[in-house]
Amino acid sequence: xxxxxxxLSTQLETRFNATPCELSHDRVKxxxxxxxxxxxxxxxxxxxxxPHFEMLxxxxxxxxxxxxxxxxxxxxxxxxxxxxxxxxxxxxxxxNPVLPSICSVWRAANWYERELYDMFGIHVDNHPNLVRILxxxxxxxxxxxxxxxxxxxxxPPYQLPEAHYREIMESYRAxxxxxxxxxxEELTLNIGPTHPGTxxxxxxVVRLKGEEIRDVRPDIGFHHRGAEKMAxxxxxxxxxxxxxxxxxxxGVQNELPYLLAVExxxxxxxxxxxxxxxxxxxxxxRISSHLVWLASYSHDLxxxxxxxxxxRDREYLFDxxxxxxxxxxxxxxxxxxxxxxxxxxxxxxxxxxxxxxMPAAIDEYQALLTHNPIMRxxxxxxxxxxxxxxxxxxxxxxxxxxxxxxxxxxxCRPYSGxxxxxxxxxxxxxxxxxxxxxxxxxxxxxxLRIVEQAIQxxxxxxxLSDQARYAFARKEATLQDIETLIHHFITVGQGMxxxxxxxxxxxxxxxxxxxxxxxxxxxxxxxRLRIRTxxxxxxxxxxxxxxxxxxxxxxxxxxxxxxxxxxxxx
Amino acid sequence: xxxxxxxxxxxxxxxxxxVLFSIAALMVYGERRIIALLQDRLGPNRAGPxxxxxxxxxxxxxxxxxxxxxxxxxxxxxxxxxxxxPFTALLSFVVVPVSYNWWLADINIALLFIMALSSLRVxxxxxxxxxxxxxxxxxxxxxxxxxxxxxxxxMGLALMGVVILSGSFSLVxxxxxxxxxxxxxxxxxxxxxxxxxxxxTNRLPFDLPEAExxxxxxxxxxYGDIKFAFFFLGEYIxxxxxxxxxxxxFLGGWHGPWFPGAVWFTIKTLALIFLxxxxxxxxxxxxxxxxxxxxxKFLLPAALVNLMVTAVLGLxxxxx
Numbered sequence: 001x002x003x004x005x006x007x008l009s010t011q012l013e014t015r016f017n018a019t020p021c022e023l024s025h026d027r028v029k030x031x032x033x034x035x036x037x038x039x040x041x042x043x044x045x046x047x048x049x050x051p052h053f054e055m056l057x058x059x060x061x062x063x064x065x066x067x068x069x070x071x072x073x074x075x076x077x078x079x080x081x082x083x084x085x086x087x088x089x090x091x092x093x094x095x096n097p098v099l100p101s102i103c104s105v106w107r108a109a110n111w112y113e114r115e116l117y118d119m120f121g122i123h124v125d126n127h128p129n130l131v132r133i134l135x136x137x138x139x140x141x142x143x144x145x146x147x148x149x150x151x152x153x154x155x156p157p158y159q160l161p162e163a164h165y166r167e168i169m170e171s172y173r174a175x176x177x178x179x180x181x182x183x184x185e186e187l188t189l190n191i192g193p194t195h196p197g198t199x200x201x202x203x204x205v206v207r208l209k210g211e212e213i214r215d216v217r218p219d220i221g222f223h224h225r226g227a228e229k230m231a232x233x234x235x236x237x238x239x240x241x242x243x244x245x246x247x248x249x250x251g252v253q254n255e256l257p258y259l260l261a262v263e264x265x266x267x268x269x270x271x272x273x274x275x276x277x278x279x280x281x282x283x284x285x286r287i288s289s290h291l292v293w294l295a296s297y298s299h300d301l302x303x304x305x306x307x308x309x310x311x312r313d314r315e316y317l318f319d320x321x322x323x324x325x326x327x328x329x330x331x332x333x334x335x336x337x338x339x340x341x342x343x344x345x346x347x348x349x350x351x352x353x354x355x356x357x358m359p360a361a362i363d364e365y366q367a368l369l370t371h372n373p374i375m376r377x378x379x380x381x382x383x384x385x386x387x388x389x390x391x392x393x394x395x396x397x398x399x400x401x402x403x404x405x406x407x408x409x410x411x412c413r414p415y416s417g418x419x420x421x422x423x424x425x426x427x428x429x430x431x432x433x434x435x436x437x438x439x440x441x442x443x444x445x446x447x448l449r450i451v452e453q454a455i456q457x458x459x460x461x462x463x464l465s466d467q468a469r470y471a472f473a474r475k476e477a478t479l480q481d482i483e484t485l486i487h488h489f490i491t492v493g494q495g496m497x498x499x500x501x502x503x504x505x506x507x508x509x510x511x512x513x514x515x516x517x518x519x520x521x522x523x524x525x526x527x528r529l530r531i532r533t534x535x536x537x538x539x540x541x542x543x544x545x546x547x548x549x550x551x552x553x554x555x556x557x558x559x560x561x562x563x564x565x566x567x568x569x570x
Numbered sequence: 571x572x573x574x575x576x577x578x579x580x581x582x583x584x585x586x587x588x589v590l591f592s593i594a595a596l597m598v599y600g601e602r603r604i605i606a607l608l609q610d611r612l613g614p615n616r617a618g619p620x621x622x623x624x625x626x627x628x629x630x631x632x633x634x635x636x637x638x639x640x641x642x643x644x645x646x647x648x649x650x651x652x653x654x655x656p657f658t659a660l661l662s663f664v665v666v667p668v669s670y671n672w673w674l675a676d677i678n679i680a681l682l683f684i685m686a687l688s689s690l691r692v693x694x695x696x697x698x699x700x701x702x703x704x705x706x707x708x709x710x711x712x713x714x715x716x717x718x719x720x721x722x723x724x725m726g727l728a729l730m731g732v733v734i735l736s737g738s739f740s741l742v743x744x745x746x747x748x749x750x751x752x753x754x755x756x757x758x759x760x761x762x763x764x765x766x767x768x769x770x771t772n773r774l775p776f777d778l779p780e781a782e783x784x785x786x787x788x789x790x791x792x793y794g795d796i797k798f799a800f801f802f803l804g805e806y807i808x809x810x811x812x813x814x815x816x817x818x819x820f821l822g823g824w825h826g827p828w829f830p831g832a833v834w835f836t837i838k839t840l841a842l843i844f845l846x847x848x849x850x851x852x853x854x855x856x857x858x859x860x861x862x863x864x865x866x867k868f869l870l871p872a873a874l875v876n877l878m879v880t881a882v883l884g885l886x887x888x889x890x
Contacts, residue, residue: 298854301783553857
């Protein structure tokens with residue numbers, strides 16, 4: 001393994017003039033490649049290198065204005081066959097940066113490159129459709145550039161003159177992109193941004209012939225809140241609650257990759273009890289997220305009762321979560337180096353009660369959904385994704401496992417002690433909407449097993465790391481001596497400085513691979529925080545999945561890929 | 571007819587109208603409460619005792635809303651369409667016998683009259699979808715037209731079995747002929763009629779013209795205020811009609827021991843309405859092509875075979 005990596009980096013160095021540019025604390029091999037060699041390097045890595053780097057995991061940039069100047073574009077590559085990561089960096093000038101498009105290598109690059117243009121103003125050459133993706137068409141400036149204001153109060157008051165308003169609304173007109181010679185039976189249907197089938201602010205411009213879908217163009221960004229930009233003015237610690245709201249249905253599952261990345265950066269070890277509590281809560285939130293998926297998916301298909309059953313069971317789950325964390329959907333419970341509090345009295349019984357009722361509930365869901373002939377008839381063979389296509393599009397999580405690949409980071413790269421738990425990775429081979437549903441239902445059962453094991457083997461001990469450098473002064477002690485009080489005041493008010501470096505951590509979130517890439521400058525704030533969410537590439541894969549099916553299938557496919565708009569737009 | 575007879579007939583009609591409206595309103599309330607019960611929740615329970623005044627509150631709300639016609643809609647047809655649906659459904663009740671001496675009209679082609687009215691009902695939905703001049707209603711309207719045509723045929727054929735057995739198109743004669751309820755003699759006919767009935771009334775799992783998750787609300791997306799209430803009312807009166815018809819045609823209408831005929835009629839109709847509610851909360855929606863598939867490739871042949879078998883057997887039976 002190490003040998004292969006050595007040869008790979010020497011190969012890259014000799015063939016493509018790459019220079020290693022690893023920073024400490026990061027476990028990802030990083031190489032810098034000259035701009036003109038980028039495309040061929042990436043082609044080499046995808047098709048020829050050993051191991052093949054089949055997946056473009058992430059693609060974004062860092063504005064280096066406050067460091068070396070210019071822009072750094074980074075490509076996060078992932079090899080599923082070799083279970084390896086690689087980061088390729090490219091330096092660009094800050095003025096008029098131009099980057100060659102790699103859409104021909106990975107189709108998934110399309111949206112990421114649009115995001116580059118949108119957020120950093122990087123012009124991507126030969127891109128099929130280089131327009132803004134998250135910000136509205138009329139936005140001025142590129143938000144993730146350092147010179148762009150960080151918050152609305154830094155900007156002049158917003159004006160919207162009548163003429164400008166009309167212009168803006170005009171940009172939302174569903175463009176009629178039928179070919180001039182196309183047959184006249186085609187029509188363009190605008191679905192959303194508010195529509196019962198889109199589960200949030202998502203707009204789909206669909207080209208239809210009769211009810212058959214010719215093409216789908218998703219329009220995203222209505223839920224963009226600038227989560228990455230916000231990180232740049234929060235301290236490492238105070239950013240934790242913001243992560244909860246990225247995939248707002250899976251709460252602490254967002255905190256985990258962020259904190260693991262930060263802990264990796266600073267070299268913090270988490271006490272064992274805290275790790276088990278984290279795993280337990282993460283799996284509970286996986287169940288919670290899958291329950292909401294189940295609810296909305298069955299509602300998409302017109303079944304009226306399962307949504308209420310699923311939400312009912314989620315309430316029982318939230319009772320336990322509330323007891324432990326004090327919060328329901330967004331508990332902000334994890335801390336750098338552990339968790340916020342020890343488990344309260346009665347936690348064991350609360351979770352037991354939930355675990356006890358769930359198996360029968362899942363049987364009921366199966367009877368109402370995956371075993372129901374109408375539901376099977378509607379979703380079997382709909383929206384089929386093959387393994388190669390899925391990897392090419394950057395699809396992960398249950399959607400990837402439904403195509404037949406047992407890729408689960410909890411198994412292949414165990415973190416937080418997942419290697420100690422006995423559970424299986426449910427897979428299916430069909431890769432259609434029904435398979436995705438079956439995999440998710442089975443995942444709930446497996447998560448229940450993990451929770452069961454976690455509560456049986458809950459170790460004793462501390463729940464927060466006491467490494468003095470990165471630990472908050474204990475609140476109890478602040479009332480006893482002035483030293484601790486001062487420390488507490490400083491670390492909470494100002495934040496703690498973290499070593500400079502870069503750190504990526506990927507976890508298996510309910511919806512797929514969730515990666516947080518923390519770039520630190522040695523200050524209290526992240527210099528750049530990149531959030532790679534699973535829903536973003538999933539939504540991009542919608543068009544090829546839905547083309548050729550009927551309008552009703554579009555909703556079934558959309559529901560089966562399980563996305564959250566906040567997770568897409570960030 | 572003299573003036574007094576006219577007045578009596580008119581007041582009878584007004585009474586029926588009032589009763590039907592209140593039944594439809596109570597059905598809306600009943601459905602919401604029953605479905606809520608099946609879904610582990612409470613349903614409307616605030617307006618009046620047990621929330622029984624909820625339909626009245628909803629009605630008042632819809633009536634007092636601004637009468638709005640979208641500027642892009644075809645104004646006249648848009649308004650007329652919303653009236654057609656409840657109108658045709660209400661008119662069908664004229665010939666439904668509630669008890670052995672209790673009906674508004676006994677015409678000798680009652681069954682044909684009802685089938686004709688139910689065919690007219692599709693115009694309401696189709697024209698509503700068309701006149702809205704908007705894409706989602708258009709889809710709903712088209713779907714509804716295709717759906718109704720596909721399900722009208724097997725429904726009509728299933729009813730012919732009943733006609734053969736009773737030898738009459740008059741509903742009163744049909745009920746009188748049911749010493750044994752026709753559901754025993756015509757089980758396949760009953761099932762086909764019920765499936766088609768659900769499809770005719772656009773209820774789950776056949777609610778494709780509405781299909782909330784795909785078409786927002788289908789044919790009535792652009793409708794609001796009282797015009798929406800008409801569509802809504804039409805749907806529930808349609809459900810009541812199908813349940814009442816199934817009772818009259820297959821379940822022996824007013825026949826039954828101990829209780830008076832009207833009570834039996836009510837019990838049977840309510841049981842069928844409950845079945846409608848139950849199906850709605852349990853089943854997902856079919857896809858459009860699957861719906862057509864079931865209609866043409868399964869229900870229609872089954873109805874034809876059923877008709878032929880009934881005809882042949884009936885011939886021997888009556889001759890012998």
